[in-house]
Each structure stands twice: as C-alpha cells, then as structure tokens.
Amino acid sequence: MQIDEEFKLLQKGVSKVVDLCAAPGSWSQYLSRKLRAAESESDVKIVAVDLQAMAPIDGVIQLQGDITKESTATEIVSHFSGDKADIVVCDGAPDVTGLHDMDEYIQAQLVLAALNITTHVLRHGGKFVCFRGKDITLLYSQLKIFFKEVVVSKPRSSRNSSVEAFVVCLEYSPPEGYIPNMSNPLLDHHYDLDFNQLEGVNRVVVPFIACGDLSAYDSDKTYGLQ
Amino acid sequence: MSQYKAICSVQRVTAALLVELAADLSHQYLLLGTGSEVCLYSTESGKWSFECKSDVLHGRVVHGFRKGNGDIIAVFGQKSVTILKLSIEDTKQIKVEVPLIEFPDWILDLVWFSDSSRYAFVTAHNILCIACAFTGSVLEIHRSSINCILYSAKLLYSCNKKVIKSAADVYVAAGTVFNDVIIWNRAQCAESSTPSILHILKGHKGVIFDINIEYDSQLVSSVSDDRTVHIWHYDFPVNGARTWCDAKFQLLSVCHGHTSRVWAAVILDHKTVISIGEDANILVWNVDGSTRKKIKAHKRKNIWCMAVSNNYLVTCGGDMSVKSWELSQLLHAEDSSESIVREQINAVEVKDFPRTVCITGSSCFMMTDQGCLLARHLAQGSKLCVLLTDDRFRGYTVMSSTWAASDKALIALGSAGGVLRLILVSHDLVVEAVNDLDMCTGKVMSVTWLFDANPLSSPLLLVTDTNGEMTLHEIALGASTLSVSLMGRYHLPKSKQRFVTAACLAYGDDLLYLVCADMVGSLHLYVSEERITETTSLATLPTCSLSKTHGKGGLTDIHFFSNYIHTVGRDGFYNKWSIIDSQLVNCSQFKTSKQFDWIAKLIPEGDGNTKLVVFHNTEVLLYDLLAEQVVLRLDCGGGHRSWAFSQAEGCHYFAYIKDKTTNLASKAATLPCTRLVGEHHSGKITDCRMFSMRGRDFLVTSADDGHVIVCEIVNAAFSHVSHEREAVLKTRCSTLVHISNTKCLTLTPSLAGNDDVLVFSGGGRAQLLVSVLTCDADGEVTGAVKSSMNVTKGVSMFRRQSKDDNSEDADVRIMAITSHPLRHYTHLISAACSDGTIKFILYDEGTQLLHLITDFIYEHTHCLLTLDCVPVSSDLTLLISGATDGRIILIDFTQILNSISGNLSKMTTRKKVSNSKSSSNFTLIQPFMQISVHQSGVNAVSAQCYTENTLTICSGGDDNCVAVSSVDLQTKEVTSLKHNHQHSAQITGIQSLTADTFVSVSIDQRLHMWSRPSPSDDKEWGVESSKFVSVADVSTLCCYRDLLVVGGEGLVMFRRSHM
Structure with a gap:
C-alpha cells in the first residue's frame, strides 16, 4: 500500500489489474477497494490467479490456474475482452527449503514465471510489481530487458531486519520483435554470465527507494504498552 | 594493495556421503560438503579422524556426492559439477579429476553411467541431461511433459537391472510444486519422441523435499513440507x-x-x-x-x-x-517400554515393607519398617540379602550410602533414638565392619555424605540432630574397623523443618567452606573448621544464609566443581554461586527447559558436562545439559517418597518405593554417538569480536540462540610455505547464556590488573550480561557470568522476577553496546536499545554490580541499530549511533563521562535508590549533531578521526547504500558521499581501517574493500577488490589486526595480505 503511494501505481486510468499467486488475497482486496472507489465500477477488472482456490472477494474475478500455462494467459486476456492489463502484481512467496541458495533460486524462478506470463498479458507502458524474498541480483537484469525502469523498494512498515522488499518495474517495453512464448519459458539460462562472476562487482544493481511515512510506527521500535 | 583470503569457516554441512574405497577396504570414508568445500574423514572402528579438505566448488554450495567406478566422486552443487578422485595412499588427498563445469540449470540429482564415462543429471526445471564425464559437454537433453519447478528429484535405475547405458535406462522421480511425485522416462516405448509420465504418486499436502528408493524391498520414500x-x-x-x-x-x-x-x-x-x-x-x-x-x-x-x-x-x-551413530545400536535398542527392565523388590517378612532406598555402585540398599537392612545387586534377578536387623531402627531410619575404597559401599543409618550406625559392605554384599555411635538424645534428622570431598581423602559425613546441630565426621577405614573422628560442629539456623537436604565442601577466598541446604530451601555457608576435640563448646554459625534460593519447593542438590557451587531445585532453575568475602554470590541462574519444574539431582560428569535428574509429570528424566536433550525417560508414576538414581555398567538405574514395594527400573545407557565436528551456534551470528589473552587469539561470537561462544584461533599466523587455509577454531567455552537472543557484545580488558577480559553482551528482554573470561596456561578459557541486568528497569536479573514485573517494556532489545573504562575498577557501558534510547550503565568489577544511571538517557523516536564510540581529541569523545529512520546521531560522550567521573562514588553507592521505580527524573541528552544519509535503517557505522577535527563516518544502510561522511567538528559541516551501486542488498557490516580504506559486507554475500587514491580527494572512493562470502544472511563484520570475520548463518574468517 505504501508502495502504491510512493509510485502512484493505481493512478487514474488504471482499470485492468492482474494479481498473480494471489492467495490469500490481500493485494486483491486492496486493489478492489481502491480501484472500485476511484473508477466507475464497470471499467474495473481485477483478475486474481492462484494454484489454490481462495475466498471470494467483491469485484475480483478469480482464476484457479497455473501461471506457467499459456491457457491461463489467454483466459486472463479474455476477461479484459481482448485488452491487456495496466498492471500486474505478484506477491507469491514459494515454500522454503531452508537451503539459502535453493530458496533464492526457486524465488527467482517464480518471479521469472510471473514475468513470462506478464509478457503475455501486460500492455506496453504497463507496470509490474513483484515480491523479492531474498537478494536476486540476477533477476534484475532480466527485468531491465522488459522495463524501462526497475526499482527495489521496501515499505517502511516492513521490519529493518527483514530482507523482504518489492521490485517495482515501470513502463513495459519488450525488446523489439519479442514474441511472448510459453512453450519455451524464460529460463535463466540466457543470462547466466553476471551470476557466474562471483568475485566481481559489475553486477546489475538497481536503485533502492524506501517508501512510506517516517512518522508512521517504526516496526523495529519497542513502544511502551501504556 | 591488500587482498583477503578465507582461512577458515564454521558453516553448516549441506551434503554427506559414506563410502568404501576400492583402494582401502579396511576403512570407511566420509565426505562432507560445507559451503564450497569438501572434507574427508575416515574411520577404522568407530573412531573418526579428519584427513583433508579442499575447496572444489569455488563460491557455490555442495549439494551432493555420487561415487563412480575407481574411487572417483562427482560433486554437484547449484548448477555445477566437478569430478574428484580420492587418493588415499601415503598422504590422503582430494584431487580434482575434472574441473568445475557450470550447467545452465539447477542440479537436483546425478547418476553415473555404468562405465563412468558419462553421467545423467536432473535439473529443477524437470529436465534430464546426459553429459560426458571428461569434458562436461551436454550430449542429450530430455524435457518432461510436466513443466514445472521441482523441489527434489532422484534418478532411478530400471526395475530389473542396475545398469545404465543410455538415457533410456534412467528414470526420473521428481517432487513437483504440486505436491506430487512423478516418475518419468525419456521414452518408455522404443521410438516415442515425447517423454512419458509413468506414475504420479499423490498424497502429500506440501512440496516434496526428498525421494529415495530401495530396490530389493520395492519401497519408495518421500518426505514433505x-x-x-x-x-x-x-x-x-x-x-x-x-x-x-x-x-x-x-x-x-x-x-x-x-x-x-x-x-x-x-x-x-x-x-x-x-x-x-x-x-x-x-x-x-x-x-x-x-x-x-x-x-x-x-x-x-x-x-x-x-x-x-x-x-x-x-x-x-x-x-x-556432525555426529556418527552406530547403526546396529540405533536400530536394536528399542525405544519403547519393552527396553526398560522392571522389577519389584519386597521385604523378606510378609508384614514388613521398605521405607528408604539408596544406590551405591552396582548395589541397591533398602531399610525396612522393621529395621531390616536389605541389599542386592542391580543386575536383573539378583539375589536379595539381609545385611542386618536391629529393633532400634524400627519405624524410622534416615539412610545414605557412598563409595568407599576398593569398590565398597559405606552406609550411614540414623535412628529415632539418636544412634548413628556406619556399615561397610563389600562388593559381594558382605558386611565387613560396623560402628555404632550415640549421636544425640533425640532423632537423627539427617545423614548426608559430602560427595565432593577429595577422592583420596576419607569419606565425610554430616549429621543433623533435632536441635539443629550439625556435626561433620571423618570416617577412617581400617581392615575390619571404622573409626570416626569429629571434624566440626555447625549451627543450622531455626526453620520449620530443620535438617540438611544437601551439602558439599567448597573452596573460595583460599578457605575451605561447608555449604548446605535445609528442608525449607535456605542455603547456608560456613567456614570449615580445623579438626576439633569433642569438647569444643560452640557450634560455628553461618557466614551467609540465603532463604528460598529455589522458590518455595526448595533446593534439592549441591555440588562444587569448576570453582563454582552448583545448585538445583524444585523451581526448575540451575544456579551457580561463588564465594566472595565469605558471602555466597549468585553468578548465573537459568531455567534448563521450560517444561522442567523439578530438578531432583545434579550429576557432574567430569568432562565439562552435567546431567540432571528431573521429575516431570509421571516420569523421571535424565537431561544432558551440554546436548540440551533428554537422554532417558522412565515412567515411575510420580508421588514416591524415597528414590535413588545411578549410572553403572552402561545402564541407568532408578529405584523408588511405591505401594510398600521397591520398584527397580533399568535401561541401557543412551546410544553412543561420536562427534566428528563439534557444536557451534545453532542460530544466526549477530555479533563478533576478537582479542588476545596470554599470547593466544580468541574469537567471541553472539547469536540469536542466546549463547556467547569463545573460540581460540589456532595457527592463524601466516605461513608462506603452505597456501592452504591454516586457521582452526577451537571452541573453548560456550556457557554464557542469555534468556532471549543475544544481539551484540563488546570486550574490554579487566581493570583488576590480571589478564582477564570482560564481555558485556546485550540482547532481547533488555538483558545486559557481564562475564569474565579467564585463560590458563594451556589456553583453557573459563567464562563466568558476573552480573545480569534488565536495563529498562535497572534491576538485577539474577533475582527472580515477580509476576507483575512483566507488565511494561517487556521486550526492549539491546541492539548495540560499547564500554568505556573509568577509574576505580569501573566501566561505563552504553547500550543502544530498540526503544530508541541509549542507556548508560556502570559496572563495578569489585562488587560485580551493575548500576543503571537513569540521570542520563538519550531518546530518539526510532529504534537504534548500531553504536560506536570514537575518541576525537583529548577533550571530545563521541558516541555514534544509527537508527531505523536513516539518521546517524552523534552524542557528546565527554560530557557524560565528566559528570559521571565527578560523582562516581556517589553514583555507585546510590544503587539502592535506583532500584525503585520512581527514579524517572533523567536528563535528556541533546545530540551533538545528526546526519541523514540513508533512506532507511542504518545497519552499520564505523567512525574514526584520522585528521584533527575531521571525523570520518562510514555507514551502511538498509537501502543498499554505503556512505562516507566527513564531519568538520568545528563548523559541524558534513560532506557525505553515497555509493548506491556496489552492493545489491542491504549493508550489514562496515569497518573503517585507515583514512583511505574501509571494508563493507552485505546480505548479497559480497565483501568489498574500498579505497581512494589520495586522502584529499573525497570523491574517489572505489571498490578495490571484492570477495564472495559463503555465509548467508551476513549480519556482522569485525576486524582485528590482519584478521577479518564475517558472521551470519555461520562465519568465515579472512586474512589480509599485501600484494
């Protein structure tokens, strides 16, 4: 929510939103409340996709489907009557294995899968917001291919000790001639070079922007109970 | 230009393989993967020895080993594979046969072809690849029709033959994100081009972490979230x-x-x-x-x-x-009630019944209602013997037994009529000597052997009479006689039930003391007397008496070892005490486990470990303090009056009297396991410091498991000959335990003039702990907790908290800490806390008391994260703290020091006042100045004054930014240079080294060495070199001489060398 305020994600004109890996649906609820208040209800379309079924939310179309399947992308687009989405959000956090490197890898794969389906459903100039559990440097390079601006942001409401942050991608502009393709998903195969360079420093580093009000409650601070 | 080289690490083991090598079938070998390293161990008969290690995956993490023909091992981790050959002739070596090859996808499992010329591996995208073992070139790629991320996979042989000649012989069992196990093969049917799914095993309700197969029994296992x-x-x-x-x-x-x-x-x-x-x-x-x-x-x-x-x-x-368990014992010593042997022992006469029971050595002794002393061996089905019968011991007897010379037992019986009977019993239960003494006119209230007496000296017995007089007797063992001489006479203060329940001898202040506890739980300390004559008139009074040291239930056992008096009680607490000026001083108090509320007995094991006998519900438990685990569990029904416990001949025995019968339960001792690698922290390391003591180097670490661990850094001196990693960390002591997690620590030399080092550590629940590290000539380090305080309340945490104490500020965390020596053996501790305050506390080494100075406090609206103390000039010292709002706060520490130094004696004597809650009239300190350089939390600061009046502050933030700020201390002008593009995640450690160099470390697992070509040019900071750090969740960095330690989920030590 602080992310929205900082980046004005849901400004006027945003009416078609996709929420990937939506369960349990906190973003969907927020999106629904915010957009349906601002726009005339008929224009607003929110599609929430998850592997699991989730509780119904007013004004949210729910799809139970796999984001790695093309049929899911087609189904999303069909709900926007052929139009593409203005913004795609993905708040999914995969199950953790306890192995730090493996968790990081799986998280990256989830975001890549989300990015892949996003290339099918997002309009040019659209926005993509995804959750970052751990540091995924590698991912940024891929995102930069598809978006003009990529920023990592951490809500001030998130604890200082937590590594959780969001990657906010603005202005979708895929490389010329890029054809979205589900059958040959965007694996990280093609971008491996930076990652291998373990001792080097020339990796892609994206800007960091803290968002939220400093006067708000500090989640790290201990407050008196009185 | 300087370079850092990793010299040792403490990290979790991520892969293990037990192998037999064709070149040496007499040993069993073990490969362990920690980080990117492979370690080789060998064993001949259960005793493991370390052979060698090698960094084979260079910055990646080892995830598995697979053995091929001819003692070659494929090591895989992340996306890479390397092939090793284990050479075990004269010198054991790990040789790289095929250097590391990086594949495009994450490897989950690998299997060798039968001729070891190729291997197959399955990746996280459910792809099967065949690669040439020598070149690493990928020969074939097969995709599954189910395209999803796998959490685990295992490559299987075909059902009928364990031979792999082509991809068609390899079957993939994959654990999918959809919680299924699928089994597929390149092409089950000869010419089919699409891989076919053969089986889908549905049932798990979470992702699959591991799959295994056993072909002979046709079983497959899968484990899950x-x-x-x-x-x-x-x-x-x-x-x-x-x-x-x-x-x-x-x-x-x-x-x-x-x-x-x-x-x-x-x-x-x-x-x-x-x-x-x-x-x-x-x-x-x-x-x-x-x-x-x-x-x-x-x-x-x-x-x-x-x-x-x-x-x-x-x-x-x-x-x-890393522990090794004997498989045979693991499987056959059944952990069920069947493995417990239970026997009932009744008195010889029908009307008679046992009243008290005790165990010494391998024998069990019982005193019956009729005054009959029975004995038998503990082994199952042993014969019961009647040793003595005496009417004087009818209805009431107190009994205690102890070891005597050459495997004999010495039993003391006290009667209602004041008779003390001593009986010496041989190993085969023959009475060798008896001595009766008229002790007193009334009942003998208790007889207690002092177990901690020197084993070479004669047994000592403490007897209490009805008037509270305790007499200490020395028993000399003759061939067939027992002579008793009076050693001392002590007065037990009046109480409801005035007799001794536990006692020991202790040394302190170069004197011998007697420590004893009475039935109501008071602890008394007496100066031990010289041998006295019978006629000595007055009994010695205690120099110190503490009431209810273990709550209402009372104290159950006392022992003296490792220079401390150790007590346990029915409140579930374990206390350590030392004797200072003839007073008992509590040195540490902790609850062993939340569940335990009745510790009945303490068993020092002599090897630094201690076991506890605990009653819990209807069970009696044996708890291993070092391993923090229950090693024995026996159901005894609870509610019995007399009981005894012993460990003898590989068996645990527990005897108790219930329903007028002695119940004897026995169980074989716990599984033997061998430690190949010792314990370290079991949580994330939060802070670390290094120091030298008596010419040895040490590393102290704190972690969120609440422990503070001291390791010696052995062989850290640089050797030009071997370029191998040459330092070893030897854990020396790990006894300092916080009640919650430990966040920070600081070290300072003791002001007492010896070589001791003080450790101040802070953590959750506002706890500040003071401990002293002492090192003997052999490098043995003992750590003793001296004081503990809740810094929000200013009260000692050794004192039990009353229930209403938990009402306010229950979870303030001390985030960072520094200390500053003052005169008079006093230290001033500054603690930056999560409630936005910096609190100032005095510690007096003489009295071992902490004293919160509530007069000075700094308050900020945000949580403080870091603290550094910098002497700027002879008349200015600054405290520098970073907060979650991105601000760096500078505080004039000199002012505080000056006003404290002036009133030092007044402040320390005023401690009683500060304990009352009313003292909220503190002076708020105004910051010297504030600098806003970060967008969010400042995780690390390090400041130095390299030129006069200019302070250089290096800071690392949650916003991935490294900032170098130069502060002109006269004009208070600040120039900050921000570097946003060198780390890709939050910076968690920073250390200024010289005016032109500093180091930073981040969650992105990079250690950067920063430098600038000329000090005058402020704009030219750049990363000179960079190192990959194999530790995840890096949270701290510390430098000492040429050593640098990075801590997080484990730790890595680097050494700086100049090139």
Missing part, C-alpha cells in the same frame, strides 16, 4: 514384465511423528526407514508407519542432511555439529 514421510510399495503384475511401466504403486503408510518439516528419509531394508527433519530428530520407522525410535540428535533446530552405510548413520545438524 507436510511433516510426513510417505512410504510407497510397488509391485508387478504376476505374469507381466518387471518394468517401471508395468509397476503398480500403492501408498503403504504415512508416517506422522516429526513436529516440523522433514528434510530427508532413507530406506534401510524391507522393514526400516530413517528420517531427519527441521525438529532435529532422527526418527526410525517401521514400514507400517509406526515409530520405532525418536532421538533428539542435535541442539535446537534442524538436521540438515545424513549419510548411511552398513555400520553408521552420520547426521549433520543446525548446531553445526
């Missing part, structure tokens, strides 16, 4: 082919027993499965799903991986330790 182990059985149609295609799978059992996620399971044979998991338990299952055994094998959380051979099970825990 859902805390279960699933055991599947496969079979073939009667007349069908024995192929995977025709196999029929059936879910045989679902094993519930782990209390958290299950990481791995192996099938041993047709009836046994072993699993490990996040709960740090080893579970042995019968294939029908019933639990055969459950062992808490490691401290706290997690057993990450295991290796199994015919003889051994090796487990690698979250506490960093």
Whole structure:
C-alpha cells in the first residue's frame, strides 16, 4: 500500500489489474477497494490467479490456474475482452527449503514465471510489481530487458531486519520483435554470465527507494504498552 | 594493495556421503560438503579422524556426492559439477579429476553411467541431461511433459537391472510444486519422441523435499513440507514384465511423528526407514508407519542432511555439529517400554515393607519398617540379602550410602533414638565392619555424605540432630574397623523443618567452606573448621544464609566443581554461586527447559558436562545439559517418597518405593554417538569480536540462540610455505547464556590488573550480561557470568522476577553496546536499545554490580541499530549511533563521562535508590549533531578521526547504500558521499581501517574493500577488490589486526595480505 503511494501505481486510468499467486488475497482486496472507489465500477477488472482456490472477494474475478500455462494467459486476456492489463502484481512467496541458495533460486524462478506470463498479458507502458524474498541480483537484469525502469523498494512498515522488499518495474517495453512464448519459458539460462562472476562487482544493481511515512510506527521500535 | 583470503569457516554441512574405497577396504570414508568445500574423514572402528579438505566448488554450495567406478566422486552443487578422485595412499588427498563445469540449470540429482564415462543429471526445471564425464559437454537433453519447478528429484535405475547405458535406462522421480511425485522416462516405448509420465504418486499436502528408493524391498520414500514421510510399495503384475511401466504403486503408510518439516528419509531394508527433519530428530520407522525410535540428535533446530552405510548413520545438524551413530545400536535398542527392565523388590517378612532406598555402585540398599537392612545387586534377578536387623531402627531410619575404597559401599543409618550406625559392605554384599555411635538424645534428622570431598581423602559425613546441630565426621577405614573422628560442629539456623537436604565442601577466598541446604530451601555457608576435640563448646554459625534460593519447593542438590557451587531445585532453575568475602554470590541462574519444574539431582560428569535428574509429570528424566536433550525417560508414576538414581555398567538405574514395594527400573545407557565436528551456534551470528589473552587469539561470537561462544584461533599466523587455509577454531567455552537472543557484545580488558577480559553482551528482554573470561596456561578459557541486568528497569536479573514485573517494556532489545573504562575498577557501558534510547550503565568489577544511571538517557523516536564510540581529541569523545529512520546521531560522550567521573562514588553507592521505580527524573541528552544519509535503517557505522577535527563516518544502510561522511567538528559541516551501486542488498557490516580504506559486507554475500587514491580527494572512493562470502544472511563484520570475520548463518574468517 505504501508502495502504491510512493509510485502512484493505481493512478487514474488504471482499470485492468492482474494479481498473480494471489492467495490469500490481500493485494486483491486492496486493489478492489481502491480501484472500485476511484473508477466507475464497470471499467474495473481485477483478475486474481492462484494454484489454490481462495475466498471470494467483491469485484475480483478469480482464476484457479497455473501461471506457467499459456491457457491461463489467454483466459486472463479474455476477461479484459481482448485488452491487456495496466498492471500486474505478484506477491507469491514459494515454500522454503531452508537451503539459502535453493530458496533464492526457486524465488527467482517464480518471479521469472510471473514475468513470462506478464509478457503475455501486460500492455506496453504497463507496470509490474513483484515480491523479492531474498537478494536476486540476477533477476534484475532480466527485468531491465522488459522495463524501462526497475526499482527495489521496501515499505517502511516492513521490519529493518527483514530482507523482504518489492521490485517495482515501470513502463513495459519488450525488446523489439519479442514474441511472448510459453512453450519455451524464460529460463535463466540466457543470462547466466553476471551470476557466474562471483568475485566481481559489475553486477546489475538497481536503485533502492524506501517508501512510506517516517512518522508512521517504526516496526523495529519497542513502544511502551501504556 | 591488500587482498583477503578465507582461512577458515564454521558453516553448516549441506551434503554427506559414506563410502568404501576400492583402494582401502579396511576403512570407511566420509565426505562432507560445507559451503564450497569438501572434507574427508575416515574411520577404522568407530573412531573418526579428519584427513583433508579442499575447496572444489569455488563460491557455490555442495549439494551432493555420487561415487563412480575407481574411487572417483562427482560433486554437484547449484548448477555445477566437478569430478574428484580420492587418493588415499601415503598422504590422503582430494584431487580434482575434472574441473568445475557450470550447467545452465539447477542440479537436483546425478547418476553415473555404468562405465563412468558419462553421467545423467536432473535439473529443477524437470529436465534430464546426459553429459560426458571428461569434458562436461551436454550430449542429450530430455524435457518432461510436466513443466514445472521441482523441489527434489532422484534418478532411478530400471526395475530389473542396475545398469545404465543410455538415457533410456534412467528414470526420473521428481517432487513437483504440486505436491506430487512423478516418475518419468525419456521414452518408455522404443521410438516415442515425447517423454512419458509413468506414475504420479499423490498424497502429500506440501512440496516434496526428498525421494529415495530401495530396490530389493520395492519401497519408495518421500518426505514433505507436510511433516510426513510417505512410504510407497510397488509391485508387478504376476505374469507381466518387471518394468517401471508395468509397476503398480500403492501408498503403504504415512508416517506422522516429526513436529516440523522433514528434510530427508532413507530406506534401510524391507522393514526400516530413517528420517531427519527441521525438529532435529532422527526418527526410525517401521514400514507400517509406526515409530520405532525418536532421538533428539542435535541442539535446537534442524538436521540438515545424513549419510548411511552398513555400520553408521552420520547426521549433520543446525548446531553445526556432525555426529556418527552406530547403526546396529540405533536400530536394536528399542525405544519403547519393552527396553526398560522392571522389577519389584519386597521385604523378606510378609508384614514388613521398605521405607528408604539408596544406590551405591552396582548395589541397591533398602531399610525396612522393621529395621531390616536389605541389599542386592542391580543386575536383573539378583539375589536379595539381609545385611542386618536391629529393633532400634524400627519405624524410622534416615539412610545414605557412598563409595568407599576398593569398590565398597559405606552406609550411614540414623535412628529415632539418636544412634548413628556406619556399615561397610563389600562388593559381594558382605558386611565387613560396623560402628555404632550415640549421636544425640533425640532423632537423627539427617545423614548426608559430602560427595565432593577429595577422592583420596576419607569419606565425610554430616549429621543433623533435632536441635539443629550439625556435626561433620571423618570416617577412617581400617581392615575390619571404622573409626570416626569429629571434624566440626555447625549451627543450622531455626526453620520449620530443620535438617540438611544437601551439602558439599567448597573452596573460595583460599578457605575451605561447608555449604548446605535445609528442608525449607535456605542455603547456608560456613567456614570449615580445623579438626576439633569433642569438647569444643560452640557450634560455628553461618557466614551467609540465603532463604528460598529455589522458590518455595526448595533446593534439592549441591555440588562444587569448576570453582563454582552448583545448585538445583524444585523451581526448575540451575544456579551457580561463588564465594566472595565469605558471602555466597549468585553468578548465573537459568531455567534448563521450560517444561522442567523439578530438578531432583545434579550429576557432574567430569568432562565439562552435567546431567540432571528431573521429575516431570509421571516420569523421571535424565537431561544432558551440554546436548540440551533428554537422554532417558522412565515412567515411575510420580508421588514416591524415597528414590535413588545411578549410572553403572552402561545402564541407568532408578529405584523408588511405591505401594510398600521397591520398584527397580533399568535401561541401557543412551546410544553412543561420536562427534566428528563439534557444536557451534545453532542460530544466526549477530555479533563478533576478537582479542588476545596470554599470547593466544580468541574469537567471541553472539547469536540469536542466546549463547556467547569463545573460540581460540589456532595457527592463524601466516605461513608462506603452505597456501592452504591454516586457521582452526577451537571452541573453548560456550556457557554464557542469555534468556532471549543475544544481539551484540563488546570486550574490554579487566581493570583488576590480571589478564582477564570482560564481555558485556546485550540482547532481547533488555538483558545486559557481564562475564569474565579467564585463560590458563594451556589456553583453557573459563567464562563466568558476573552480573545480569534488565536495563529498562535497572534491576538485577539474577533475582527472580515477580509476576507483575512483566507488565511494561517487556521486550526492549539491546541492539548495540560499547564500554568505556573509568577509574576505580569501573566501566561505563552504553547500550543502544530498540526503544530508541541509549542507556548508560556502570559496572563495578569489585562488587560485580551493575548500576543503571537513569540521570542520563538519550531518546530518539526510532529504534537504534548500531553504536560506536570514537575518541576525537583529548577533550571530545563521541558516541555514534544509527537508527531505523536513516539518521546517524552523534552524542557528546565527554560530557557524560565528566559528570559521571565527578560523582562516581556517589553514583555507585546510590544503587539502592535506583532500584525503585520512581527514579524517572533523567536528563535528556541533546545530540551533538545528526546526519541523514540513508533512506532507511542504518545497519552499520564505523567512525574514526584520522585528521584533527575531521571525523570520518562510514555507514551502511538498509537501502543498499554505503556512505562516507566527513564531519568538520568545528563548523559541524558534513560532506557525505553515497555509493548506491556496489552492493545489491542491504549493508550489514562496515569497518573503517585507515583514512583511505574501509571494508563493507552485505546480505548479497559480497565483501568489498574500498579505497581512494589520495586522502584529499573525497570523491574517489572505489571498490578495490571484492570477495564472495559463503555465509548467508551476513549480519556482522569485525576486524582485528590482519584478521577479518564475517558472521551470519555461520562465519568465515579472512586474512589480509599485501600484494
């Protein structure tokens, strides 16, 4: 929510939103409340996709489907009557294995899968917001291919000790001639070079922007109970 | 230009393999993968020895080993594979046969072709690849029709032959994100081009972490996030082919027993499965799903991986330790009530019944109602003997037994009529000597052997009479006589039930003391007397008496060892005391486990470990303090008056009297396990410091497991000859325990003029702990907790908290801490806290008291994260703190020091006042100045004054930014240079080294060395060199001489060398 305020994600004109890996649906609820208040209800379309079924939310179309399947992308687009989405959000956090490197890898794969389906459903100039559990440097390079601006942001409401942050991608502009393709998903195969360079420093580093009000409650601070 | 080189590390083991090598079948070998390193161990008969290690994966993490023909081992981790050859002739060596090859995708499992010329591997995208073993070139790629991320996979042989000649012989069992196990093959049918899914095993309710197979018994195991182990059985149609295609799978059992996620399971044979998991338990299952055994094998959380051979099970825990278990004992010593031998021993006469019981050595002694002393050996079915019968001991007897010379037992009996009888009994239960003494006119209230007496000296017995007079007797053993001489006479203060329940001798202040506890739980200290004559008139009075040291239930056992008096009680607490000026001073107090509220006995083991006998519900438990685990559990029904416990001849014995019968339960001693790698922290390391003491180097670490651990850094001196990693960390002491997590620590030399080092550590629940590290000539370090304080209340935490104490500010955390020596053996401690305050506390080394100075406090609106103290000039010292709002706050520390120094004596004597809650009239300190350089939390600051009046502050933030700020201390002008593009995640450690160099470390696992060409040019900071740090979740950095330690989930030590 602080992310929205900082980046004005849901400004006027945003009416078609996709929420990937939506369960349990906190973003969907927020999106629904915010957009349906601002726009005339008929224009607003929110599609929430998850592997699991989730509780119904007013004004949210729910799809139970796999984001790695093309049929899911087609189904999303069909709900926007052929139009593409203005913004795609993905708040999914995969199950953790306890192995730090493996968790990081799986998280990256989830975001890549989300990015892949996003290339099918997002309009040019659209926005993509995804959750970052751990540091995924590698991912940024891929995102930069598809978006003009990529920023990592951490809500001030998130604890200082937590590594959780969001990657906010603005202005979708895929490389010329890029054809979205589900059958040959965007694996990280093609971008491996930076990652291998373990001792080097020339990796892609994206800007960091803290968002939220400093006067708000500090989640790290201990407050008196009185 | 300087360069850092990793010289040693403490990290979790991520892969293990037990192998037999063709070149040497007499030994069993073990490969362990920690970070990017492979370590080789060997054993001949259960005793493991370290052979060698080698960094083979260069910055990646080892995830598995697979053995091929001719003692070659494929090591895989992340996306890479390397092939090693183990050379075990004269010198054991790990040779790289094929250097590291990086593949495009994450490798989950690998299998060798039968001729070892190729290997197949399966990746996280469910892709099977075949690669040439020598070149690493990928020869074939096969994709599954199910395209999803796998959490685990295992490559299988075909059902009928363990031979792989082509990709068609390799079958993939994959654990998908959809919680299924799927089995597929490149092409089951000869010419089909699309891989076919042969089986889908549905049942798990979470992702699959591990899959295993046992071909002979036709079993497959899978483990999952859902805390279960699933055991599947496969079979073939009667007349069908024995192929995977025709196999029929059936879910045989679902094993519930782990209390958290299950990481791995192996099938041993047709009836046994072993699993490990996040709960740090080893579970042995019968294939029908019933639990055969459950062992808490490691401290706290997690057993990450295991290796199994015919003889051994090796487990690698979250506490960093590696343990080897004898498989035969693990499987056969059944952990059920059947393994407990129970016997009932009745009195000889029908009307008679046992009243008291005790055990010494391998014998059990009972005194009956009729005054009959019975004895028998503990071994099952031993014969019961009547030693003595005496009417004077009818109805009432106090009894105690102890070891005497040459395997004999010495029994003391006290009667209602004041008679003390001493009986010496030989190992074969023959009475060798008896001595009766008239002790007193009334009852003998208690007889207590002082177990801690020097083993060479004669046994000492403490007898209490009805008037509270205690007499200490020395018993001299003759051939057939027992002579008794009076050693001392002591006065036990009046109380409701005035007799001794536990006692020991202790040394302190160069004197010998007697310490004893009475029935109401008071602890008394007496100066021990010289040998006295019978006629000495007055009994010695206690120099110190403390009431209710273990709550209402009272104290149950006292021992003196390692220079402390150790007490346990029915409040579940374990206390350590030392004697200072003839007073008992509490040095540490902790609750052993939340569940235990009745500790009955303390057993010092002599090797630094201690075991406790604990009553819990209807069970009696034996608890290992070092391992923090219950090693024995016996159901005794509870509610018995007389009991005895002993460990003898590999067996635990527990005797108790219930329903007028002596019940004797025995159970074989716990499983022998060998530690290959010792324990370290079982949580994330939060802070570290290095120091030297008596010419040795040490590393002190704190972690969120609440422990502070001291390790000696051995062989850290740079050797130009060997360029191997040459430092070893030897854990020296790890006894300092916080009640919650430990966040920070600081060290300072003691002002007492010896070589001791003080450790001030802070953490959760506002706890500040003071401990002293002492080092003897052999490098043995002992750590003693001297004081503990809740810094929000200013009260000692050794005192038990009354219930209403928890009402306010219950969870303030001390985030960072510094100390400053003052005069008069006093230190001033500054503690930056999560409530936005910096609190100032005085510590007096003489009185060992902490005193919160409530007069000075700094308050900020945000949580403080870091603290550094910098002497700027002779008349200005600054405290520098970083907060979660991105601000760096500078405080004039000199002002505080000056006003404290002026009133030092006044302040320390005023401690009584400060304990009252009313003292809220503190002076708020105004910051010297504030600097806003970061967008969010300042995780690390390091400041130095390299030129006069200019302070250089290096800071690292949560916003991935490294900032260098120059502060002109006269004009208070600040120039900040921000570097946003060198780290890709939050910076968690920074250290200024010289005016032109500093180091920074981040969650992105990079250690950067920064420098600038000329000091005058402020704009030219750049990363000179960079190192990959194999530790995840890096949280701290510390430099000492040429050593640098990075801590997080484990630690790595680097040495700086100049190039």
